[in-house]
């Protein structure tokens with residue numbers, strides 16, 4: 668049984684739709700959360716930013732723009748820092764130097780990183796043009 672005070676994925680997606688009916692771009696995750704919480708107001712408790720982000724990624728009408736800074740090259744990444752999805756390892760052999768560069772990418776949300784592990788710092792949400 669679902670906890671009645673927690674909005675369901677469907678309710679959050681519905682609220683996201685209402686938000687993007689009124690606006691085409693939301694410039695940060697906290698702004699998006701505020702707007703969605705406002706739409707969900709009859710629904711008691713709000714939504715957590717990470718959950719909101721992952722639901723937004725999985726809709727067909729929101730496009731996520733990831734702003735990031737360079738991180739620690741030694742950092743080991745097992746999961747996508749954006750959506751906790753599985754990161755795909757992409758190995759590139761350079762022809763002349765014979766060096767292997769490794770990149771990681773996430774199919775789910777579009778996050779990618781090279782050697783310097785990109786750390787997401789800000790998210791911008793766009794209405795996907797149909």
Ligand SMILES: [Zn+2]
Pocket residue numbers: 747748749750751752773774775776777778
């Ligand atoms: Zn991801």
